[in-house]
Amino acid sequence: xxxxxxxxxxxxxxxxxxxxxxxTEMALRRDDTRSLELKHLQEGRVRxxxxxxxxxxxxxxxxxxxxxxxxAAYLRDKLAEAxxxxxxxxxxxxxxx
Numbered sequence: 001x002x003x004x005x006x007x008x009x010x011x012x013x014x015x016x017x018x019x020x021x022x023x024t025e026m027a028l029r030r031d032d033t034r035s036l037e038l039k040h041l042q043e044g045r046v047r048x049x050x051x052x053x054x055x056x057x058x059x060x061x062x063x064x065x066x067x068x069x070x071x072a073a074y075l076r077d078k079l080a081e082a083x084x085x086x087x088x089x090x091x092x093x094x095x096x097x
Contacts, residue, residue, distance in 0.1 A: 035083040042076035045069075 046069050053065035 035079045035086065039076050039079040039083065042072045042079060045072035046076060 049065045049069035049072060053062045053069060056062035056065055
């Protein structure tokens, strides 16, 4: 007597979970989020990861938090550059790109 077996594809399940996570994250954020708001968000992440790095018990954990803080600082700086460029376009719309 043949039995029906359910197939389980781990990679597909993980991909569905990850896709759902990112959809949820994006759904919580407005599409018109300004660079200033994002810059403040990254600044908060920098402070938080620096605090976690200081509190870390293991050297590897500290390095991971330092890397995250560095990444957030990099993104914050890039957002500041984008904000500055946006302001320049608003101030001088005829300026060549």
